[in-house]
Amino acid sequence: MVRILPVLALSACLMAQDYDVVLKNGHVIDPKNNINAVRDVAIKDQKIAAVAVNIDASKATKVVDVKGLYVVPGLIDLHVHTFYGDGPNYRDGQLSVIPDSHTFRSGVTTVVDAGTPGWRNFEVFKKRIVDRSKTRVLTFLNIVGAGMGGTVEQNMEDMDPAPVAAMIKKYPELIVGVKTAHFAGPEWIAVDNAVKAGETANVPIMVDFGTFRVERPHRELVLNHLRPGDMYTHAYLAWVPMLDENGKVRQYLFDAKKRGVKFDVGHGGGSLVFRWAAPAIKQGFLPDSISTDLHTLSLIH
Numbered sequence: 001m002v003r004i005l006p007v008l009a010l011s012a013c014l015m016a017q018d019y020d021v022v023l024k025n026g027h028v029i030d031p032k033n034n035i036n037a038v039r040d041v042a043i044k045d046q047k048i049a050a051v052a053v054n055i056d057a058s059k060a061t062k063v064v065d066v067k068g069l070y071v072v073p074g075l076i077d078l079h080v081h082t083f084y085g086d087g088p089n090y091r092d093g094q095l096s097v098i099p100d101s102h103t104f105r106s107g108v109t110t111v112v113d114a115g116t117p118g119w120r121n122f123e124v125f126k127k128r129i130v131d132r133s134k135t136r137v138l139t140f141l142n143i144v145g146a147g148m149g150g151t152v153e154q155n156m157e158d159m160d161p162a163p164v165a166a167m168i169k170k171y172p173e174l175i176v177g178v179k180t181a182h183f184a185g186p187e188w189i190a191v192d193n194a195v196k197a198g199e200t201a202n203v204p205i206m207v208d209f210g211t212f213r214v215e216r217p218h219r220e221l222v223l224n225h226l227r228p229g230d231m232y233t234h235a236y237l238a239w240v241p242m243l244d245e246n247g248k249v250r251q252y253l254f255d256a257k258k259r260g261v262k263f264d265v266g267h268g269g270g271s272l273v274f275r276w277a278a279p280a281i282k283q284g285f286l287p288d289s290i291s292t293d294l295h296t297l298s299l300i301h
Contacts, residue, residue: 018059019044026066030073041071074109079206079233079266079291081148082137083116083125089149090116092124095295099135102294113139114206114233114266114293115179118147118158119167122175130174140179140206141168143194153182153210156189161197168201175201181208186215191225204229206264212239219252228260235263235287236277242285243276249285257285268293269300 019042028039028051040055041048057063080097087093099111117125119141130137143159146152168175178197183190194205207226212218218240222232236242244250257263265272265287292298 017061018042019049019055020046020060021062021064022055022057022060023064023066023071024055024057026069026071028071032073039071072107075107076110076112077103077108077292077294078112078264078289079114079293080111081116081293081295082111082113082129082133083121083147084129087149090295091118091121091147091149093149095149095297097294097296097299099129099133099137103135108135110136110138111294112176113137114208114291115140115142115181116148118142118145119163120145121147122167122171126171126174138174138176140177141175141197143178143180143190143197148179148181154184156185156187159189159193161193161200164194164197165200168197168203175203177203178205179208180205180210182210184211184213186213188216188225191216191221195225195227195230198227198230204231204262206231206233208233208266209239217241219250222256222261223252223259226256226261229262231262231264231288233264233266233291233293234268234271235265236272236280238273238276240276242280247279249280249283253285262288264289264291266291266293267298268295269298 021043023041025038026041028035028037028041035051039051039053042050042055042060081090082096082099083091084096084098085092090096096116103109103111117139122141141164142148143164144153144155145158145160145163164178178194180190180194191207198205207221209218209221226232242249242253271293
């Protein structure tokens, strides 16, 4: 009995603790609660229990000094490709990544697949990737029914907005928008049908403009075709006519921002050039979101 008492006392002490972990002295950035300052953060049962200037360390089972580090909510990567499988491309293929292999170690808790599945294969994507991942996986549904990868993305017969909108309405908690990508033709059909699907399902669209053509100028895309809340990804892509002959950001880009169009980084393997990004940011043309465009090829660049 004498040997058991210390164990019982320790157990009672642990049970009495208010918090499982307290992170001390970290720089907390919490946009929702308008916090950008040094704060302590207490965790109980895997949930944030308190955020304060000084939390009593004696109330925690474990205390970690994170001075000099940032403490933030779980990050959201708005543009990734996660439809991993045994095929050669993005949809159901080996160009996509497995979410849990690349998220938590980087502080990411939610990823948004940017159009890898289409309406024809979304439920396969859901069963194989979404339902099996610890990471929260959301998606922009491709306007092309077959999804992303190869010549199928040029199939204008498979850009019907009706089944896209129907699938979004079936899974509104998982599908957050519509994506068009890599289209090479002179037509506006990919963008305009994506907008139609977005209007029907009441979600935004994301555009990877594909091949830049004189028949469909980038200026016209962001000023006339995209709605407020829609987004253009690969904001600092070399093909974007961003700077004029004097190195100034073209006014149409600021005008697009004023009308509510969003610009996403979508870094990828070659979709950001510093000769565009550095002067543009210096002149006040900042992205609305910073995303990785993570896929197996961008991992090695």
